[in-house]
Amino acid sequence: MSHPRIPLTAFCLAALAFLASGAQAQGITDFMRARPPQLRAPAPTPAPAAPAAGQPRQRVAEYIVALVNSEPVTNTEVQKRVERALRQGNPEMQRIPRAELNRMALERIIAEKAQMQTAKEVGIRIDDLAVDQAVENVARQNQISVDEMRRQLVAGGDTFESFRNDLRSQLTLLRLREREVEPKVKITDLEVDQYLQEQRNKAGGAAAPQEINLGQVLVAVPENASADQVAAAQRKAEDIARRARGGDDFAALAREYSDSPDKANGGAMGLRNADRYPALFTEAVASTAVGGIAGPVRSSAGFHVLKVISKAQFGDAATVTQTKVRHILLRVDDNRTTAQAVDILAGFKRRIESGTATFEGLARDNSQDGSAKDGGELGWSRPGLFVPEFEDAMNRLAPGQISDPVVTRFGVHLIQAEERREAKLSQAEQRDAARALLREKRLEDAYDTWAQEVRARAYVEYREPPQS
Known part of the structure; x- marks a missing residue:
């Protein structure tokens, strides 16, 4: 498929x-x-303001x-x-x-x-x-x-x-x-x-x-945070930025400290056109060289420390993060509802994690697409290869981790990220x-x-x- x-x-x-x-x-x-x-x-x-006292409400x-x-x-x-x-x-x-x-x-x-x-x-x-x-x-x-x-x-x-x-x-x-x-x-x-x-x-x-690939470490600021909480979050973000500029591994910092779902991917958000990143991010890294650190910058979510992983004009052999991934797909039709497919795949996940079944075996016996014969293997993926729902779930997985059931337009998937690597586009x-x-x-x-x-x-x- x-x-x-x-x-x-x-x-x-x-x-x-x-x-x-x-x-x-x-x-x-x-x-x-x-x-x-x-x-x-x-x-x-x-919300719209209420009318003044004595004024009729339209x-x-x-x-x-x-x-x-x-x-x-x-x-x-x-x-x-x-x-x-x-x-x-x-x-x-x-x-x-x-x-x-x-x-x-x-x-x-x-x-x-x-x-x-x-x-x-x-x-x-x-x-x-x-x-x-x-x-x-x-x-x-x-x-x-x-x-x-x-x-x-x-x-x-x-x-x-x-x-x-x-x-x-x-x-x-x-x-x-x-x-x-x-x-x-x-x-x-x-x-x-x-x-x-x-x-x-x-x-x-x-x-x-221009296409860019950014990594981030997010230090979240809770809703209705006090001034002391905001200051503490800012100090934490500044310390992370200082360590990243000092040579600490950015991906390791993201996995340890980031409050963003992409922490499992070392903070990497993927290669895409610059206009598909928030303006806050692109403005912060506009003058930052590849490998450089920007921030922390403040958003409504908190403080972001950003790394420029790669920059390229479209068509250049840019370096991108690739994921080797496999999945099990169950289609939804008149014989199976989405809820039933989710229950079945949740059961598969429990069996795999308990060691009573293998992902490869369950994919070969149950997956309803062309990858079944290969144990669900989809190979090495580049950013943008899969539909957004699938790719978003995949990017949030650490290598070896299995997702909860994911609903897409094709049906319901169980996804496993096997490996990750940095590679140039062929x-x-x-x-x-x-x-x-x-x-x-x-x-x-x-x-x-x-x-x-x-x-x-x-x-x-x-x-x-x-x-x-």
């Missing part, structure tokens, strides 16, 4: 769009266009503003979408008249409802376990607890249940995209050759996209990376075209215009 990496304008956690930076404001383009939105926790913002009238194939869109739905976008603080949003924001939100909701109806027709369903893991991923990538994320959501005027429902809808749209759009996007060898030649011609130029791997990047760009246009077609097929009846 292959695990193509699905770059989500949308989920790519691994896409690690939230990593250590907290939630990012949703862009106006996302608000206007019918894309599957990015899975992320809204930035903590205060109430939004509830009525139907449109029908999408007989499914209603209410004025409340539109106003909640607009308010959420405004709370997330995009300055461009603040300059747009409210009537235009209402219209944009209505069109976005209409497009989403048309797509959700299509997903229902083709039988796409997202169960509670998949939503639970998505919630945990968003919290972990923000480097906060689920409880803290719940508190931030409430402080921002949302409810945790509505956030879960949004995640379920987003996951549904992503599965629909995978089914309907991605199989149609192909990148030829000639296109890869042309792209690589373009990058070679631009080598050393400012336009060439020419074949560079071509694969170039192909993936070109495919990501092509998918954007293909998704837009498909979404417009779905919208055009829907019967839409406009009623009264939305009013705030």
Whole structure:
């Protein structure tokens, strides 16, 4: 089984769009266009202030503003979408008249409802376990607890249940995209050759996209920490930075002291385009040479000590962290629910750890993909090879460690990280990376075209215009 990496304008956690930076404001383009939105926790913002004493509270009238194939869109739905976008603080949003924001939100909701109806027709369903893991991923990538994320959501005027429902809808749209759009996007060898030649011609130029691999040690600062606690955390981070600059092994420091899930990987966060790291990180290491230490820098999660593991222009033979990995996959279908697959794989993990079974043997007898005959072996992986859910779980494992069951779009996995190494990308791997990047760009246009077609097929009846 292959695990193509699905770059989500949308989920790519691994896409690690939230990593250590907290939630990012949703862009106006996302608000206007019918894309599957990015899975992320809204930035903590205060709830709207209560009206002054004696001042009447304005109430939004509830009525139907449109029908999408007989499914209603209410004025409340539109106003909640607009308010959420405004709370997330995009300055461009603040300059747009409210009537235009209402219209944009209505069109976005209409497009989403048309797509959700299509997903229902083709039988796409997202169960509670998949939503639970998505919630945990968003919290972990923000480097906060689920409880803290719940508190931030409430402080921002949302409810945790509505956030879960949004995640379920987003996951549904992503599965629909995978089914309907991605199989149609192909990148030829000639296109890869042309792209690589373009990058070679631009080598050393400012336009060439830079890729970086950063390591981190996070010293977490608890919620509502006192000044003394913050100062103690800062002193600890400064001491770690001093030791790293003095020659102590950074990976060992990360494994011993870091509060981040990537500590098992020696703190390495993986080679990716610079714009896929938090701006806080890229600004901190902008003038730091390969092998150098930056920080500590402060985020909402705590203090980060950063190491520049590698920097490269795209297409260079960059050094990356590779993981030798194997897995057992159980597919979810009419005969097996996600919960049943999770229970079976949890039992497999207990048997392996107790010594009554081997990973290789259980994979060979039970795994439902092409790796079964090889005992589940997937070989040496480069960053970005697997889907984000799988890769995130793999990266958090120490060599020899076995994950808890992991839900992905393919089914449920039991994952074991066998070994790790630093290695340069081969020419074949560079071509694969170039192909993936070109495919990501092509998918954007293909998704837009498909979404417009779905919208055009829907019967839409406009009623009264939305009013705030």
